[in-house]
Amino acid sequence: MTNPTITILPFLISFLISLVITPLTIVLFSKMGWVIDPKKTLHPAHIHKVPVPKGGGVPIFVAVILTLAIFLKIDKHLIAIGIASLLIMVTGLVDDIKGLNPYLRLTINFLAVAIIVASGIGIAYASNPFGGIFDLSQPRIGFEFLGKYHEIWVLADLFALLWIPVLMNAINWSSGVDGQISGVITIAAIALGVISLNFSADITQWPVATLAFALSGAFAGLTIFHFYPQKIMPGYSATSLAGLLLGVISILATAKVGTVLVVLGVPLVDFVYLVIKRILSGKSPVWGDRSHLHHKLLEIGWGKRRIALFYWTVTAVLGLAAVRFEARSKLTIMIGLILLMLTFVLWQYSWRFSKKSVRGNG
Numbered sequence: 001m002t003n004p005t006i007t008i009l010p011f012l013i014s015f016l017i018s019l020v021i022t023p024l025t026i027v028l029f030s031k032m033g034w035v036i037d038p039k040k041t042l043h044p045a046h047i048h049k050v051p052v053p054k055g056g057g058v059p060i061f062v063a064v065i066l067t068l069a070i071f072l073k074i075d076k077h078l079i080a081i082g083i084a085s086l087l088i089m090v091t092g093l094v095d096d097i098k099g100l101n102p103y104l105r106l107t108i109n110f111l112a113v114a115i116i117v118a119s120g121i122g123i124a125y126a127s128n129p130f131g132g133i134f135d136l137s138q139p140r141i142g143f144e145f146l147g148k149y150h151e152i153w154v155l156a157d158l159f160a161l162l163w164i165p166v167l168m169n170a171i172n173w174s175s176g177v178d179g180q181i182s183g184v185i186t187i188a189a190i191a192l193g194v195i196s197l198n199f200s201a202d203i204t205q206w207p208v209a210t211l212a213f214a215l216s217g218a219f220a221g222l223t224i225f226h227f228y229p230q231k232i233m234p235g236y237s238a239t240s241l242a243g244l245l246l247g248v249i250s251i252l253a254t255a256k257v258g259t260v261l262v263v264l265g266v267p268l269v270d271f272v273y274l275v276i277k278r279i280l281s282g283k284s285p286v287w288g289d290r291s292h293l294h295h296k297l298l299e300i301g302w303g304k305r306r307i308a309l310f311y312w313t314v315t316a317v318l319g320l321a322a323v324r325f326e327a328r329s330k331l332t333i334m335i336g337l338i339l340l341m342l343t344f345v346l347w348q349y350s351w352r353f354s355k356k357s358v359r360g361n362g
Contacts (some may be wrong), residue, residue, distance in 0.1 A: 005071060007193065011217035014067040018221025021059035026225065026232050029053035034097045036233065054096035056222050057237020058183070061089040063218035064211075071210050080119030081211075081248060084112040088244050089170075092237025102286035107356055109165040109240065116164070116248060121253050122156040123163070131342040146248070160251060165345035166242030167250075167260065169286075170271035175239045177292035179227035179308040181267075182219050182234055184315045185242045188263045189216035191319030192246065208252040215245050228304045262322040265337040266293065266314055 029035065035051040072078060089106045094100055123136055136155040193212030194335040214217060222238065225231045234242075250260040261268060270293045275285040283289075297307050321333055 002175055006210045007197070010067050010210045011069055011213040011220075013070065014063040014214040014217030015221045016217075016294055017063040017066055018059045019224065021062050022056075022225050022232060024220055025055050025058045029055045029232075032093065044050040052233055054235030055093060055237060056226070056232055056234035056239075057092045057096070057241050058091040060215075060218045060234075060238045060241055061085060064214045065223065067217070068211065069164050071214075072207070076119050077121055080116050080121070081245070084115045084244060086240055087115070087361060088241050089237050091302045092235060092240050096237050097237035102284075105236065105240075106169070106286065106332045109168055109244075110161060112244060113161055113164045113247075116244075117157050117160050121248060121251055122153055122160045123257065124153065124156050160247075163250075163257060164247030164320060166246060166271070167247045167264070167268075168240045170264065170267050171243040171246070172236055172239035173271055173274065174267035174294070175234055176292055177228075177298070177304040177307050178230040178293060179223055179305075180292065180311050181239060181242075182223040182313040183224040183308060184264070184267065185246070186216050187221040187312060187315045187319055188246060189213070189219065189249070189261075189346045191263050191322055192249050192256065192259065194323055195256055195259055195335050196249065209247055209253075211245065215242065215249075220335055229307065259322045260330075262333050263315060263319045265318050265333065269337050 015031065030053055034055065035053045037051040038049065065085065068078065068082075071296060087108065091100070091105060136153070136159055139154050141152040153169065171181060189212050193209045193216060197211055198206040219238075219242065222232070222234065226234060238302060246260060246264075250256045253259075274291055276288075277291065278285045278287075278289070294307050294311075297310070298304075302310075318333065
């Protein structure tokens, strides 16, 4: 039987802390005037009608860090995760309140991930869906620093430096409608937690599942206030922090990158599609627009509750698939998701064209 001190209890304590801190954050941000008024702050991502505060990173950070402090022994990996999380949370809060240049945010993302990689957290290998593994432990660069010998695992560290920021931004881009991304992260973290119960990296010496269930509990608490009609938006502070921690979990749970690719398949496929689309259109991929999947669903008449529940359901189904299936099946699922997304995009554009043609003929 699974030890409840690394599963149920971290989830419940993190959930309760988030449940307390979130309304306090709402009150504080509202009194300070740190709200997003869609009439004053024009942005493609702002589709709400009344002023709403961001700042969801505050309850998430407090809930996760306090929960980890209760259940885990402090080591260099945990310290690095804490420092990186604090850096991302503070940066996110500044962006939530005042707004930051996307390139500056991206630079800080890489800095935060570098802190984690420097602590020794990296992807030494990845499963090959066609059999065997991809060995990322070579080449290595060794050097002496402060009387100690250190090694840089070039491919492993580079992979982590790219993988985690991609995940951070993909999750942030899917923060569209009320409750959408907070519920997705809650479910995704549970799936990774379940998987990490069977696969834990020796390098950490502490249960990865605790981090996963603490993150899930924190976002479950936030979801209550984020679901329609939202009282708070996660903001960049919460979504980027979620991406950072999910990326770390995927590495520590013996490189379960393929699992994350499946569980967060919809946000990631949406992310890749938009990056390619914007680059081919001669636009910067970091500047937002209204081309996300949730925007398309709104255009065809879906309500915010329906979109959020759709994302939750798909994530839950993919989470179950990721837990049960091996690497080759996960690759098949990802290919299927890409084809479904492309089919939807083609259908959506043909629907829009047909609608314009009917209006023109009228």
